[in-house]
Amino acid sequence: MAAASGSDSQAPPPIVFVVDDDVSVREAIESLVRSVRLEVRTYGSAREFLEAEPLDRPACLVLDVRLPGSSGLELQRELRTQGVRLPIIFLTGYGDVPMSVRAMKEGAIEFLTKPFRDQDLLDAIHQALERSRLERRQQAELSELRRCFESLTPRERQVMLEVIAGHSNKTIAAELGTSEATIKLHRGQVMQKMRAGSLAELVRIAERLASAGSRP
Amino acid sequence: MQKSPPGAQPSGWARALPYARAALLVGAALALVALIKPFLRDLFALPFLAAVMAASWFGGLGPGLFAVLLSTVLVDYFFMQPTGDFAIHADELPYFSAFVISTLLAGWLSSARRSAEASLRLARDELEARVAERTAELQRTNEALRAEMADRRRAQDVLRAAQAQLAHVTRVMTMGELVASIAHEINQPLTGVVTNAEACLHWLDGDPPDLDEARGALRRIVRDGNRAGGVIARLRGLLKQADPQMALLDLHAVIRDAVELLQSEAQSQGVALRFEPAAELPPITGDRVQLEQVILNLMLNGIEAMRETEPSRRVLTIATQRCAPDRVRVVVEDAGVGIAPADLGRVFDAFFTTKADGLGMGLSISRSIVEAHGGRLSAASAPGRGATFQLELPVLAEQGSRAAG
Numbered sequence: 001m002a003a004a005s006g007s008d009s010q011a012p013p014p015i016v017f018v019v020d021d022d023v024s025v026r027e028a029i030e031s032l033v034r035s036v037r038l039e040v041r042t043y044g045s046a047r048e049f050l051e052a053e054p055l056d057r058p059a060c061l062v063l064d065v066r067l068p069g070s071s072g073l074e075l076q077r078e079l080r081t082q083g084v085r086l087p088i089i090f091l092t093g094y095g096d097v098p099m100s101v102r103a104m105k106e107g108a109i110e111f112l113t114k115p116f117r118d119q120d121l122l123d124a125i126h127q128a129l130e131r132s133r134l135e136r137r138q139q140a141e142l143s144e145l146r147r148c149f150e151s152l153t154p155r156e157r158q159v160m161l162e163v164i165a166g167h168s169n170k171t172i173a174a175e176l177g178t179s180e181a182t183i184k185l186h187r188g189q190v191m192q193k194m195r196a197g198s199l200a201e202l203v204r205i206a207e208r209l210a211s212a213g214s215r216p
Numbered sequence: 217m218q219k220s221p222p223g224a225q226p227s228g229w230a231r232a233l234p235y236a237r238a239a240l241l242v243g244a245a246l247a248l249v250a251l252i253k254p255f256l257r258d259l260f261a262l263p264f265l266a267a268v269m270a271a272s273w274f275g276g277l278g279p280g281l282f283a284v285l286l287s288t289v290l291v292d293y294f295f296m297q298p299t300g301d302f303a304i305h306a307d308e309l310p311y312f313s314a315f316v317i318s319t320l321l322a323g324w325l326s327s328a329r330r331s332a333e334a335s336l337r338l339a340r341d342e343l344e345a346r347v348a349e350r351t352a353e354l355q356r357t358n359e360a361l362r363a364e365m366a367d368r369r370r371a372q373d374v375l376r377a378a379q380a381q382l383a384h385v386t387r388v389m390t391m392g393e394l395v396a397s398i399a400h401e402i403n404q405p406l407t408g409v410v411t412n413a414e415a416c417l418h419w420l421d422g423d424p425p426d427l428d429e430a431r432g433a434l435r436r437i438v439r440d441g442n443r444a445g446g447v448i449a450r451l452r453g454l455l456k457q458a459d460p461q462m463a464l465l466d467l468h469a470v471i472r473d474a475v476e477l478l479q480s481e482a483q484s485q486g487v488a489l490r491f492e493p494a495a496e497l498p499p500i501t502g503d504r505v506q507l508e509q510v511i512l513n514l515m516l517n518g519i520e521a522m523r524e525t526e527p528s529r530r531v532l533t534i535a536t537q538r539c540a541p542d543r544v545r546v547v548v549e550d551a552g553v554g555i556a557p558a559d560l561g562r563v564f565d566a567f568f569t570t571k572a573d574g575l576g577m578g579l580s581i582s583r584s585i586v587e588a589h590g591g592r593l594s595a596a597s598a599p600g601r602g603a604t605f606q607l608e609l610p611v612l613a614e615q616g617s618r619a620a621g
Contacts, residue, residue, distance in 0.1 A: 024408030024440045031433050032411050035418035035426075066400075066484065093400045093407075114407040118414035 012057045014129045018042040019049045019075065020064040020091065025114065029062060032118055033125065046075040058136055060109070060128030062121070065092040076106055085135050087128035089121070142212050145205055148194050156193070159186040163199065164206045234275025238283040241267040246290050260295055261315045268319045272327035280323035288316050379584060380460060386577045387454055387509050390516065397480035401447045408440035450477055453505060454512075460503040467500055467507075467544060467609075468493050471534055474511045478519070486527050487519050492535040497544055498611045502589045507609075510582040510593070514548040514605045517578065521552025521603060539608060546607040555597035563595055 016033050018040060020026045026042045033040040043049040046067050061079075065072040076088055090103045090111045103111055109131065110124035152160065155176075162172040169187065173180040196202035245263035253260060264287040272280020289302070296312055297305040304312055391398070416433035419426045450473060475489055482489050511534070518532045529551045539545040555563060562568045566580040579593075586593040591609035 022404045022408075024405045024436070024443065025411070027436055028408040028411035028415060028433075028440075031429065031436070032415035032418065035415045035422070035429065093403045114403055115410040116407070118411060118418075121411075 013039060014058040014060075014132065015055060016040045016060055016062060016125055016129075017049065017086075018062045019044075019046060019067065019072070020062075021045060021067055022064070025064070025091070029121070032121065036122055038125070038129075046072075046078070049075070050078065058129055058132040060087045060089065060125060060132055062089045062091060062125070065090055065103070073103060073106075076103065076108070080106070085132075085139075087131045087135075089124045089128055091116070142208065145194070145209055146212075149209060151193050152190060156186050156190050159183060160190045160194070160202070160206070163187060163190065164203050234271070234279035235282050238267075238271035238275055238279040239286060241271045242283050242286040242290065245287070246294070249295075261291065261318070264291060264315075265319055265322050268323045269326040272323040273330050276330065277324070277327040280327045281320075284316070284319045284323050287319055288312075291315060376460075379588075382577070383506060383509060383581050383585065384455075386513075386581050387505075390509070390512060390578070391451065391455060393516070394477070394481055397484055398447065398451065398477075400480050400484075401477075402444050405440035405444040405447075409437050409444070412436045412440065454508065456505075460506060462501055462503060464499045465502050465504055465507065467497055467536060467546065470504060470508050471511055471536070471546065474508050474515060475534065477512065478515050481516075482519055482532065485519055485523065485530070487522055487530045487532055489515075490531055490533045492533060494536045494538055494544075497536055497538060500544060500609050501612055502609065503585075506585045507589070510585050510607065511546065511548070513578045513582050514607070517605075518548055518550030518552065518603070521550050521554070524553060525551050542611045544609055544611060546609075547604060548607070549602060549604045551602040554599040554601055555595060555603050556599055557597075560595060560597060564593070 016038055018026055018029050018033070020029070020042075021044050023044075026044065030040050030042050041052070043052065049061075063072045063075060067075070072090060079086055079088075087109045088103075088107070089109050091114055092111065093114050109128045110120075112120055112124065149157075158176065159172060162175065167175070169180050169183045173183045176183070190196075191202065194202060194205055196205055242264065245267035248263045249260045268280060268283040268287055271283035275282075292302050292304060292312065293300070296308045412433040416430045416437070419429040419433060454477075471491060471493070475491055479489060515532060515534065522530045522532070531551060533547070533549045535547045535549070537545045537547065559568075564579050564583045566577060568580075579595075583593045586607060586609070589609055591607065593608075594606050595603060596606070597603040
């Protein structure tokens with residue numbers, strides 16, 4: 001299964017996953033995607049896809065809404081609970097409006113009705129891969145930040161929290177029962193380890209970590 | 217015997233003719249005797265005897281007696297002593313008496329024989345007439361019977377046509393229910409065709425063009441096109457309004473067709489179709505379209521019955537068995553709501569339905585089709601746990617031509 005988390009900032013080649021139980025549709029999409037020099041892997045069912053080896057590459061998923069066993073929407077949810085951020089392009093035979101609304105709300109890139117125009121699918125794939133690359137970059141940055149944050153000592157973390165809360169060195173020193181000079185020293189360490197050039201930047205970093213679920 | 221037509225009074229001339237013939241015959245006998253008297257001696261009476269027999273044979277008793285009278289007179293006159301008159305010498309009397317009695321007897325016998333033959337002929341003619349009459353009567357009865365049979369056959373044809381029409385209508389309605397999934401079945405290969413064609417253009421537009429890839433895409437276009445055509449052909453087969461045709465059938469092929477047709481519908485309802493064919497199944501005689509209709513019907517009912525079933529248990533099983541040397545069985549089993557015991561006896565009744573939008577014709581038609589094939593369709597159910605329909609068919613339908621619509 002594809003996972004988009006990685007620390008590698010140099011982008012590996014992207015890949016397109018296709019999950020459709022219908023061999024005609026599957027093989028046709030495979031050929032179409034390869035014809036624009038993109039790598040592609042096809043699967044006949046959601047389970048087959050979930051059981052496949054995860055790949056650390058920019059990727060997107062072309063997914064049939066109607067799948068035997070579990071529907072495409074269920075697979076979308078399953079990927080979400082597994083924490084896999086994979087842009088999805090849905091294919092449907094019906095153009096079922098409520099279903100497409102739901103899929104789009106859950107973050108689908110596009111919802112195409114079969115038979116679709118090749119350019120519509122290829123545009124959607126390129127858009128999805130672009131989003132995947134962006135997400136990977138953000139993910140990489142985030143994990144880098146996390147790594148920085150984790151390199152802080154417990155004392156430094158305490159100081160960082162106080163600093164971004166807007167407290168002065170003097171207040172912090174009083175709060176932690178230490179001297180202002182020591183706090184200043186810790187503060188310098190924090191700025192250096194978190195690679196923040198200014199207090200404003202440190203606050204932004206802290207916000208990003210917070211929104212990503214880390215506990216600064 | 218007079219040859220005059222019955223009921224017509226013979227004319228005077230015709231009545232006199234036998235007497236004239238008698239006179240002529242006796243005259244001829246006299247002439248003959250006159251010529252050969254020296255050789256005949258006392259046997260001169262024989263030609264007269266012959267003349268009397270001939271006269272009474274051809275003329276009947278009257279002309280016969282007339283010939284006897286004439287002969288007697290002539291014999292008396294010309295041959296009895298004294299000759300030349302009608303007196304008879306006493307010595308000649310016995311001879312003459314014997315002559316008269318013989319001629320009378322001969323005349324009577326001859327005419328009696330003649331009339332016996334005549335009445336025999338009459339009896340025969342009568343018999344022939346009666347036989348002809350009887351034959352004609354029999355022919356009339358036969359024709360009436362034949363007409364009645366034709367009437368009955370016509371009535372049966374009308375009934376069969378009506379049943380065929382009803383089956384066709386229910387078939388069309390079934391197809392109507394399946395429109396969405398059939399559209400999907402056609403749309404899938406169509407998508408394959410369109411996308412492959414676009415991929416093919418990409419491969420050809422490349423620099424250099426990749427002909428192998430283009431060829432592969434074209435091959436898939438052919439395959440997918442045929443696949444879509446196959447769906448249409450299956451549909452057309454079910455929808456065309458043709459008279460039932462009995463033929464040797466592979467029941468497994470019929471079931472596979474039905475399974476393929478319903479695959480998409482089953483999938484959209486979250487139902488898994490499981491086909492468990494017997495290892496070996498002899499061919500049966502039947503109408504393919506009608507039997508496929510029965511199987512489709514049973515399968516669709518099963519799929520519908522499982523709407524409320526929890527998703528993991530939604531399995532429809534179709535199995536075949538050879539239940540006797542000359543009988544095969546198709547079992548369609550679902551895990552749906554089942555059939556209430558009170559309803560079990562009524563599910564095959566026309567217009568009986570438990571569905572909100574059902575017409576109640578499906579199972580009724582199915583049963584009449586199966587019975588027309590010399591088979592049996594029955595239902596069993598454990599309420600809440602599903603229903604099982606059993607379709608039994610003879611390997612060789614006993615009354616193949618009786619297939620109902």
